Amino acid sequence: MLIEPIPNGNVTTPQGFRAGAVCAGMYAGGLKAGALDLALLVSDRECSAGGVFTRNLVKGAPVVVCRERLAQGRLRAVVANSGNSNSLNGPGGYRDATEMTELAASHLGLAPEEVAVSSTGVTGVAMPMEKVRAGLPRIGVDRDGGSAFAHAIMTTDTYGKECAFAVRDEAGVYYVGGCAKGSGMIHPDMATMLAYVTTDAAVERGLLQRLTAEVADETLNMLSVDGDTSCSDTLLVFANGAAGGPRVEAGSARAEAFRDALRAVCLQLTRLLARDGEGAGRMIEVEVHGAVSLADARRVARTITTSPLVKTAVAGADPNWGRILVAAGRAGAALEEAKTSMRLQGELLLDRGTAQPFDEETLHQKLAADEVRIELDLGLGDAVARAWGCDLTTEYVHINADYRT
Amino acid sequence: MLIEPIPNGNVTTPQGFRAGAVCAGMYAGGLKAGALDLALLVSDRECSAGGVFTRNLVKGAPVVVCRERLAQGRLRAVVANSGNSNSLNGPGGYRDATEMTELAASHLGLAPEEVAVSSTGVTGVAMPMEKVRAGLPRIGVDRDGGSAFAHAIMTTDTYGKECAFAVRDEAGVYYVGGCAKGSGMIHPDMATMLAYVTTDAAVERGLLQRLTAEVADETLNMLSVDGDTSCSDTLLVFANGAAGGPRVEAGSARAEAFRDALRAVCLQLTRLLARDGEGAGRMIEVEVHGAVSLADARRVARTITTSPLVKTAVAGADPNWGRILVAAGRAGAALEEAKTSMRLQGELLLDRGTAQPFDEETLHQKLAADEVRIELDLGLGDAVARAWGCDLTTEYVHINADYRT
Numbered sequence: 001m002l003i004e005p006i007p008n009g010n011v012t013t014p015q016g017f018r019a020g021a022v023c024a025g026m027y028a029g030g031l032k033a034g035a036l037d038l039a040l041l042v043s044d045r046e047c048s049a050g051g052v053f054t055r056n057l058v059k060g061a062p063v064v065v066c067r068e069r070l071a072q073g074r075l076r077a078v079v080a081n082s083g084n085s086n087s088l089n090g091p092g093g094y095r096d097a098t099e100m101t102e103l104a105a106s107h108l109g110l111a112p113e114e115v116a117v118s119s120t121g122v123t124g125v126a127m128p129m130e131k132v133r134a135g136l137p138r139i140g141v142d143r144d145g146g147s148a149f150a151h152a153i154m155t156t157d158t159y160g161k162e163c164a165f166a167v168r169d170e171a172g173v174y175y176v177g178g179c180a181k182g183s184g185m186i187h188p189d190m191a192t193m194l195a196y197v198t199t200d201a202a203v204e205r206g207l208l209q210r211l212t213a214e215v216a217d218e219t220l221n222m223l224s225v226d227g228d229t230s231c232s233d234t235l236l237v238f239a240n241g242a243a244g245g246p247r248v249e250a251g252s253a254r255a256e257a258f259r260d261a262l263r264a265v266c267l268q269l270t271r272l273l274a275r276d277g278e279g280a281g282r283m284i285e286v287e288v289h290g291a292v293s294l295a296d297a298r299r300v301a302r303t304i305t306t307s308p309l310v311k312t313a314v315a316g317a318d319p320n321w322g323r324i325l326v327a328a329g330r331a332g333a334a335l336e337e338a339k340t341s342m343r344l345q346g347e348l349l350l351d352r353g354t355a356q357p358f359d360e361e362t363l364h365q366k367l368a369a370d371e372v373r374i375e376l377d378l379g380l381g382d383a384v385a386r387a388w389g390c391d392l393t394t395e396y397v398h399i400n401a402d403y404r405t
Numbered sequence: 406m407l408i409e410p411i412p413n414g415n416v417t418t419p420q421g422f423r424a425g426a427v428c429a430g431m432y433a434g435g436l437k438a439g440a441l442d443l444a445l446l447v448s449d450r451e452c453s454a455g456g457v458f459t460r461n462l463v464k465g466a467p468v469v470v471c472r473e474r475l476a477q478g479r480l481r482a483v484v485a486n487s488g489n490s491n492s493l494n495g496p497g498g499y500r501d502a503t504e505m506t507e508l509a510a511s512h513l514g515l516a517p518e519e520v521a522v523s524s525t526g527v528t529g530v531a532m533p534m535e536k537v538r539a540g541l542p543r544i545g546v547d548r549d550g551g552s553a554f555a556h557a558i559m560t561t562d563t564y565g566k567e568c569a570f571a572v573r574d575e576a577g578v579y580y581v582g583g584c585a586k587g588s589g590m591i592h593p594d595m596a597t598m599l600a601y602v603t604t605d606a607a608v609e610r611g612l613l614q615r616l617t618a619e620v621a622d623e624t625l626n627m628l629s630v631d632g633d634t635s636c637s638d639t640l641l642v643f644a645n646g647a648a649g650g651p652r653v654e655a656g657s658a659r660a661e662a663f664r665d666a667l668r669a670v671c672l673q674l675t676r677l678l679a680r681d682g683e684g685a686g687r688m689i690e691v692e693v694h695g696a697v698s699l700a701d702a703r704r705v706a707r708t709i710t711t712s713p714l715v716k717t718a719v720a721g722a723d724p725n726w727g728r729i730l731v732a733a734g735r736a737g738a739a740l741e742e743a744k745t746s747m748r749l750q751g752e753l754l755l756d757r758g759t760a761q762p763f764d765e766e767t768l769h770q771k772l773a774a775d776e777v778r779i780e781l782d783l784g785l786g787d788a789v790a791r792a793w794g795c796d797l798t799t800e801y802v803h804i805n806a807d808y809r810t
Contacts (some may be wrong), residue, residue, distance in 0.1 A: 060735030
């Protein structure tokens with residue numbers, strides 16, 4: 001069994017998926033005026049689908065509609081827009097989100113129950129439905145449209161996030177492709193992060209939902225740009241079986257291979273999202289070993305990636321390991337200073353509680369890289385977790401202090 | 406019964422307390438070179454004392470020593486320094502913290518068990534004990550030294566935080582005075598925040614400890630600058646009875662008055678700390694009503710004050726109320742969008758889930774104030790809580806990205 005990355009792969013790399021996008025004028029001006037902002041992704045044939053959504057108690061109307069549709073079991077397409085999140089809009093928001101699925105269904109020759117909807121952008125402003133009604137019928141979907149889809153859902157993202165992997169075994173080959181958007185308001189529990197994964201493998205629906213949730217907890221839910229969760233976060237996975245080959249069923253070697261490929265896609269999207277965090281200069285990857293439990297390992301890893309003091313130290317390429325240890329100490333996980341070891345960019349700074357000498361200037365230069373790696377060994381147990389984030393720069397503040405006004 | 410503020414009051418306003426400070430050269434250069442950095446506060450007579458400390462599992466050596474001394478029940482003085490936090494220094498740090506109390510005791514003619522110690526500044530660097538040994542004997546303590554003490558413990562603070570109140574009743578008058586330092590790494594659970602409160606009332610020791618913990622939970626523990634808790638946080642309260650008058654005992658009207666005065670001091674210190682958060686342009690006060698429980702009310706209030714997106718919106722004077730509601734939605738407290746109301750600077754923006762029209766420019770101008778007030782009514786119960794924080798500015802990033810390097 002082989003899992004190989006496909007250069008320039010995306011959500012239309014798997015067979016039987018088409019996508020496309022237009023500029024519907026969702027941005028009156030500013031940020032993305034004139035760029036793609038309304039998009040469709042559709043499977044040519046029936047699908048199984050899995051999804052996970054924001055756990056914020058305040059949910060955008062599109063998330064409410066998506067969850068209903070996913071439960072109906074017939075999803076095979078999604079309409080998505082940027083520029084307006086259609087959240088905090090009361091009952092009118094729900095009507096608009098529903099109408100978007102109806103418009104998309106009518107355009108694609110599907111039933112509304114087959115269409116999911118996602119929106120990202122400003123909150124508390126009614127969707128400009130006249131623009132959606134005018135723009136949506138203009139969207140042509142084709143086999144090359146994956147990248148246009150990925151770009152249409154961008155907001156403050158500085159690049160599209162896309163990837164695909166091929167999975168080869170004795171039964172043949174299938175593909176898993178994905179795209180995501182998200183730059184600020186990103187945190188576990190699916191912050192304003194939209195992600196879509198497609199595969200032409202045939203995957204049993206219950207298994208697909210379970211793997212979607214499991215893989216999200218290891219990858220996208222371990223990502224944090226700013227600790228703020230959005231009310232719109234969505235990960236949808238579509239499996240249409242167009243590649244042929246045996247169905248992927250629970251407990252089989254094929255299920256494990258599919259899980260690995262799904263994780264590879266979600267991990268790559270997670271890293272692409274972390275690297276493009278609002279104002280980010282560098283990505284942070286934290287790996288925690290030796291925790292008493294998986295929950296503890298995740299708590300420590302996430303607390304470090306969300307600490308403003310750690311994030312600003314990384315922005316300054318400052319080997320201020322004390323901030324990392326102190327963040328770990330408030331994570332709510334079991335920790336003993338005298339048993340804790342730490343490496344920064346591979347350099348051992350703390351060996352079971354004892355600070356190690358290091359050359360500050362050398363480490364400062366090592367930290368001035370695109371990726372900063374923090375390894376913590378709690379020395380208490382066997383649990384391991386990884387988390388991803390980015391540094392906190394003055395640019396983050398500019399982006400978010402000036403977003404609306 | 407009357408509780409009145411004392412202009413320019415501080416920790417030596419209550420009778421029988423003396424303080425003083427010197428420049429011991431704890432800062433080799435930079436930030437505070439040449440300024441006061443080593444200080445003493447002492448009661449002329451025996452005291453009862455109460456204290457609360459960081460809940461971070463990584464604790465600075467001074468906190469470890471302080472807790473031991475508090476348990477011994479004889480505390481009446483504190484030696485404190487800025488420039489070095491004496492934390493993450495292993496067993497050597499504990500020895501140095503102990504020696505500081507011994508040096509102070511010897512200088513003041515006390516037993517080491519009567520002296521607490523606090524240190525704030527860089528972590529993971531051994532205390533320059535030769536400077537402490539040379540500087541400490543030079544400290545003269547007197548009745549006017551409260552302000553020097555408050556200034557010596559400052560790090561990135563831009564002003565000293567001090568206040569005092571007089572409590573008058575039929576038995577006479579007594580005073581409660583306080584000072585605090587803290588600007589970054591400030592968050593509930595006592596982040597690098599040092600605070601000292603003195604009173605010349607006589608307060609029964611058990612009552613004093615209980616009131617200290619209760620009042621801290623309502624005031625200093627509801628403060629957050631950046632969500633990062635320090636390993637050095639300390640609040641110590643000394644009551645020496647020098648004012649005469651009956652002892653303050655549990656269940657009495659005098660106990661309630663003392664509690665009100667202690668709260669007034671801690672609340673004032675909390676507001677002074679919030680206003681001086683690292684890089685802060687404005688203070689944020691959040692008041693949550695209608696929560697199902699006190700824990701829920703506190704969770705929502707604190708989540709709002711720690712949200713980077715809320716904090717950057719306040720920095721931009723942006724009436725982006727959606728960010729506030731969405732932060733509340735991820736607080737882990739019961740919340741129903743359709744029952745939630747919100748006021749920003751007194752203006753009703755959300756009435757039981759329905760957005761209210763408002764003039765964006767007018768509200769933008771109202772938000773460009775020194776204090777921003779957010780009121781949220783969850784409409785679910787009777788619990789109320791307040792929390793304090795500050796906006797997140799580019800200056801915060803500058804301060805913390807450049808702190809050591």
